[in-house]
Amino acid sequence: MTPARALLFLMGLVVAAVGAVELLDEGAENLLAVAVWLAGGVLLHDFVLAPLVIVLVVIGLAVLPGWARPAVAAATVVLGSVTLMAVPVLGRFGARPDNPTLLDRPYVAGWLVLAGLVWACAFGWAFARRQSGGE
Amino acid sequence: MSVLSKPGAPRPRIPDENDFTSRLRSPAVASRVGLWLGICFGLAFLTGLYSHVAQADYPWFPLPTRPVWLYRVTQGVHVAAGAAAVPLLLVKLWSVFPKLFARPPRERRALLLHGLERLSIAVLVAAAIFQLATGLANSSQWYPWAFSFRATHYAVAWIAVGALLVHIAVKLPVITRALRTDLDDTSQDRPGAVDAREPGGLTRRGLLRTTWVASGLAVLTTAGASVPLLRRVSVFAVRSGDGPGGVPINKTARAAGVTVSALAEGYMLSLSAGDRRLSLTREDLEALPQHTAVLPIACVEGWSATGTWTGVRVRDLVALVDGAPDSAVWVTSLQQDGPFRETRLPGNFVADGDTLLALRLDGEPLSLDHGYPCRVIAPNRPGVMQTKWVADLAVET
Numbered sequence: 351m352t353p354a355r356a357l358l359f360l361m362g363l364v365v366a367a368v369g370a371v372e373l374l375d376e377g378a379e380n381l382l383a384v385a386v387w388l389a390g391g392v393l394l395h396d397f398v399l400a401p402l403v404i405v406l407v408v409i410g411l412a413v414l415p416g417w418a419r420p421a422v423a424a425a426t427v428v429l430g431s432v433t434l435m436a437v438p439v440l441g442r443f444g445a446r447p448d449n450p451t452l453l454d455r456p457y458v459a460g461w462l463v464l465a466g467l468v469w470a471c472a473f474g475w476a477f478a479r480r481q482s483g484g485e
Numbered sequence: 486m487s488v489l490s491k492p493g494a495p496r497p498r499i500p501d502e503n504d505f506t507s508r509l510r511s512p513a514v515a516s517r518v519g520l521w522l523g524i525c526f527g528l529a530f531l532t533g534l535y536s537h538v539a540q541a542d543y544p545w546f547p548l549p550t551r552p553v554w555l556y557r558v559t560q561g562v563h564v565a566a567g568a569a570a571v572p573l574l575l576v577k578l579w580s581v582f583p584k585l586f587a588r589p590p591r592e593r594r595a596l597l598l599h600g601l602e603r604l605s606i607a608v609l610v611a612a613a614i615f616q617l618a619t620g621l622a623n624s625s626q627w628y629p630w631a632f633s634f635r636a637t638h639y640a641v642a643w644i645a646v647g648a649l650l651v652h653i654a655v656k657l658p659v660i661t662r663a664l665r666t667d668l669d670d671t672s673q674d675r676p677g678a679v680d681a682r683e684p685g686g687l688t689r690r691g692l693l694r695t696t697w698v699a700s701g702l703a704v705l706t707t708a709g710a711s712v713p714l715l716r717r718v719s720v721f722a723v724r725s726g727d728g729p730g731g732v733p734i735n736k737t738a739r740a741a742g743v744t745v746s747a748l749a750e751g752y753m754l755s756l757s758a759g760d761r762r763l764s765l766t767r768e769d770l771e772a773l774p775q776h777t778a779v780l781p782i783a784c785v786e787g788w789s790a791t792g793t794w795t796g797v798r799v800r801d802l803v804a805l806v807d808g809a810p811d812s813a814v815w816v817t818s819l820q821q822d823g824p825f826r827e828t829r830l831p832g833n834f835v836a837d838g839d840t841l842l843a844l845r846l847d848g849e850p851l852s853l854d855h856g857y858p859c860r861v862i863a864p865n866r867p868g869v870m871q872t873k874w875v876a877d878l879a880v881e882t
Contacts, residue, residue: 359654366608366647372640376633383631384615384641391614392607399575400582410686419686424695431572431699432706435621436721444627448740449854451724451733453625460720464706 417480425472429465436461503677505583509692512673515580516663518696522577523649525570526613529620530646532563536785537639539867542829550837553864557783560867561711564787567620568707572699574613576692583675605651612645624710624786625723668693710788724788730846732792734854735784735868743874744853746819752858754842758806758880767858770844773797778839784868794862796843799835799878808880811836816861817877825869829881834863842875 351359373381406426414422438444440461445453538546539556549555584606589599616638623634653660663673668689671678687695709719709726716726724733738744746752753764776798783789800810808814811832820826834840840863844851851857856873863871 355654355657358650358657362647362650362652362654364647365650366644369612369640369643369645369647372643373637376636376640380632380637384637387619387630387632388611388615388641391618392611395578395610395614396585400579403579414686416686420688420691421686423687424691424698427572427576427692427695428699428702431575432702432721434575435568435571435703436706438622438625438627439721439723441627442625443629444622444625446626446737446740448737449734451728452735453723454725454727455720455722457721460706464702464720 418476421472421476421479424475425468429468432464433461500586501677502583502587502675504586505675506677506679508671508674508678509687509689510580510583510675511671511678511689512659512663513666513668513670514689514692515577516660517668517693518573518577518580519660520664521697521700522570522573523653525566525573526616526646526649528566529563529570529616530642532559532566533639533642535559536563536867540785540870542831547831547833548865550834550840550864553780553839555865556867557711557781557789560783560785560787561708561789564620564624564711565704565708567617567624568703569700570613571617571621571703572696574617576696576699578610583677602655605648605655608644609648609652612641612648615641616645624788626786711783713790722788723786726788726790728790729852729855730792730849732782732790732846732855733788735786736873738853738857738874741818741820741823741874743819746876747853747857747874754859754875755877756802756806756880757878758803758808758812759882761806763806767844770797770842770859774801775844776838776841778841778862778864780839780862780864782862782868782871789868792862793847794841794843795845795848796841796859796862798838799830799840799842799861799863800838802842802878803835803880806880808882813881815877815879815881816872816875817879818872819874819876825872828861828870828872830861830863834866837864839864842878 373384376384410419410422433440436457439453439455439457442453442457536556536559539548542548590596619630619634619638619641622629623638628634659673663670666672705715706719706721707723709715709717709722710724712719713726716722726733728734738747753766754770756763756765774797775795777793777795779791779793781789781791799814803810803812803814812835813832814830814835815827816830817827818825830840841861842859843856843862844859846852846855851860856875859875860873861871861875
């Protein structure tokens, strides 16, 4: 290990330790609530989202012709990840009756427009590939 | 399950690293996506630290009053970096997913190192997902948890960045080699990555481009909450930017529990410096020299908006009770509780001519939700510290 690499490693340990101390300072009750969310995120990714993507790939391979695959894969990655990011606003979970300036957009309509645009681009790309004889 | 028990069918088992055949799941892809993910986390960490320090009012870090838009930009960047990181993190995790199934080595020293590295990765992944999930939920004021958001998001940020530095140090040779060789180089791939057909249909370049598009869209669809030009295209912005006087509201008078006290007939602002005390009605405040300033209000949750505020300069009020023009002022709200009920306006803010006890927004009297009868508005200050429904100004002597 070069000195620079070792230094980076040690810096990482120190920085993480600062966070651990800050977290412990908040008390055991806080820590327990945090632990559930820390573990929950990993479990949701590894045992729900990642297998789901594998299932989607298997289905895509079975039903899609070669020329459509890249476009469908790209559209799914774009729309899937942006949708996941937008879950808090799509559900409007934080909305409050006394504050009409918060979460005040038509989010589902916005999502439909975005989804339409993404799939329109994907279909355009797929058919262009088909015309040019792309596999 | 009858399919699996058919004679001759392979016994069901936990998959191995080499059962994943896609050549897209490669250090070549992971390093390139990881580089941008690291940049996003770095930006979010630095801007987050700045926001933390700005709210803490440490004597060793006096916040500047200029440029007035600084906090607006840093908080906007903070939230945008988080949004951009969502697709990057998902693709990054996908590209290294086979590693989860790598068989541990048998030799004891190697096994120990393998275990430690796995532990550091577990911490990194958990902290990274946690930061993005809690940050996004917080920006929409959704708190589906029992922990304290502010303190926890701050603490886990250090853990995430620490684990990231450790990860980069461990992987440095792989990363540098991947970034220096061609994207389609396979020399660092798993032996099992043999599928040249690319079952997803995408090439590596195609996957990277897709990721950049997803990341760009994540920013574009949310940034309208702080970049007025993007308001129309930001379909997932937490706020449209509308509100009384063209400024949205973070916390309403009802949520703060001040609807009665803020509208009370006998409302008086109490102003003091040591033994010098004054009580001023809103009419008294309106009779004092008025000043107008165009200042943004930038919330910790990332949204911001510019307002045209009119009111009395705080330094003029300080002068009324014979305080020095650059003395700090303690501001107390009519709110009965909340962590920002009482804030300290440092001396350099009091001295600034644009720091107002505002009575009007956009020419109209302040709406109740914007802090009627009067509120503090100062340049380059976190929104939570722009105290609304002011009850008391105490000059530090």
